[in-house]
Amino acid sequence: MLVTVDGVRWQELFEGPDPLLTRDDAPIFPRFWSEVAPLGRVYGDPTEGHEVRVATSSNASLPGYMSIYAEEPQGCLTNACGRVSVPTFLDRLHDELSMDASQLEVLVAWSKLALATTGRDDVALVRTPEADAAALSDDAYEFDRGAVQHGLEALSARRPRFLHLGLLDSDRYAHQGDYARYLKVLRAYDALLAEISARLDSKTALIVTTDHGRGLWDQWSEHGPQVPASGRVWAYVKLPADAKSLALVEPGARRFDHHDVRYTIETLFGLSTTSTSGFSTGFIAP
Numbered sequence: 001m002l003v004t005v006d007g008v009r010w011q012e013l014f015e016g017p018d019p020l021l022t023r024d025d026a027p028i029f030p031r032f033w034s035e036v037a038p039l040g041r042v043y044g045d046p047t048e049g050h051e052v053r054v055a056t057s058s059n060a061s062l063p064g065y066m067s068i069y070a071e072e073p074q075g076c077l078t079n080a081c082g083r084v085s086v087p088t089f090l091d092r093l094h095d096e097l098s099m100d101a102s103q104l105e106v107l108v109a110w111s112k113l114a115l116a117t118t119g120r121d122d123v124a125l126v127r128t129p130e131a132d133a134a135a136l137s138d139d140a141y142e143f144d145r146g147a148v149q150h151g152l153e154a155l156s157a158r159r160p161r162f163l164h165l166g167l168l169d170s171d172r173y174a175h176q177g178d179y180a181r182y183l184k185v186l187r188a189y190d191a192l193l194a195e196i197s198a199r200l201d202s203k204t205a206l207i208v209t210t211d212h213g214r215g216l217w218d219q220w221s222e223h224g225p226q227v228p229a230s231g232r233v234w235a236y237v238k239l240p241a242d243a244k245s246l247a248l249v250e251p252g253a254r255r256f257d258h259h260d261v262r263y264t265i266e267t268l269f270g271l272s273t274t275s276t277s278g279f280s281t282g283f284i285a286p
């Protein structure tokens with residue numbers, strides 16, 4: 001399972017509320033750190049010497065998701081670029097492992113994320129679902145309501161072989177400069193990640209990452225090529241509990257980027273990985 005949370009800074013994940021932006025000093029991700037992180041590894045903490053970066057200089061959303069799904073650069077540097085035109089890992093799962101579309105499910109709050117997932121219509125179930133009225137009581141969510149509701153339903157009812165839950169509200173409130181609301185969304189994500197992690201069976205891996213970071217201090221609400229700090233991202237990886245032969249690379253062992261998410265997913269499904277920079281198994285030890 002892959003969860004992406006749009007534009008969540010490493011600062012809030014690793015350090016909590018930014019004292020330059022708020023007096024709120026309550027933890028943001030307490031359940032993630034106590035219930036989820038110990039089951040895997042967290043990559044990208046600069047204070048520990050880790051480095052996870054976006055794979056292009058654009059520090060924007062659609063290019064970030066393209067880098068996660070596709071190996072080859074798409075020339076996609078803004079959110080205005082079109083649908084991915086090279087094979088993605090979803091295409092490989094469909095074609096090489098004979099998974100039909102019902103087993104490959106993508107639920108995204110931001111409809112444009114779908115452009116990055118596959119260039120074909122027959123490969124996966126890719127949707128921007130609407131929420132049922134009053135299905136979710138957590139008022140932290142707005143655009144995420146449908147994806148969260150249907151994502152939890154997919155986990156309990158349909159159990160696809162691959163599920164991507166793509167969440168957006170973090171980025172939306174950050175762009176509005178509303179730090180308190182951004183923190184409220186992140187705290188909802190904290191509870192959601194703990195719930196998802198607890199629901200996964202022993203055969204399922206969990207990867208959580210973000211499409212880009214954000215700026216420092218008074219640039220916190222922004223990201224993009226004009227905000228170099230927003231090129232730093234992070235990733236969490238939990239291997240399947242019953243995959244005793246697999247191990248994760250040390251977070252400080254080398255520099256990672258968005259493509260490592262793809263290589264990790266391919267390796268977990270037993271696909272040989274390809275890389276323009278040489279053989280890679282992503283966050284999994286070769």
Ligand SMILES: [Zn+2]
Nearest residue numbers: 006007061211
């Ligand atoms: Zn984004």
